[in-house]
Amino acid sequence: MVTAITEGIKVSVESTYQQEFSSPHQHHFVFTYKVTIENYSPATIQVLRRRWEIYDAGETLKIIEGDGVVGQQPVLEPGATHQYVSGCNLRSGMGKMKGKYEVEKLMDGKIIEVGIPEFQLIADVFDN
Template structure:
């Protein structure tokens, strides 16, 4: 697990290689990642946008941006957390991701770029 904290917002990421959904001989590797966002600040925040940088050893880096996470724009009161699971397909069994969330502090409308820590995606091709 990797962790980063920005202005009291803690982001933790756990990665799992999905061997049963991958086809290494066809250059198709599937990874899922669980993100937990914890609001350890004294303010209420809403997650508005996400930005991912995806690195695959077999391709050029990609940037993916969009609204919310998995179709949601969660509001986190102080002490609350939000977790979700998403996935990434790679053409190689070796990659990494990092990114950020744009979150609005509802107290004053200020926007904060919350860091999503870099995490590695490494296929266990000897998985049984």
């Protein structure tokens, strides 16, 4: 698990290779990642947008941007936590991801960028 803290907002990510959904011989590797957002700041916040940079060892950089996280724009009071699971596919068995959230402090409307720490995507295809 990797963690980053920006202005009192902690983002932790844990990735898992999904062997049962992958086809290494067809260059199809599936990963899931669990993200935990914890609000340790004194302000109520809302996650408005996300931006992911996905690096595949066998390809170029892929940028994914959009509103919220998995169809939601969660509001977190001070001390609250939001957790979700998502996934990505790679053509190689190795890569990495990192990104940022656009977060609004609802008290004053200030927009901040919250870092999503870089994490590795490594297929453990030799475990069997």
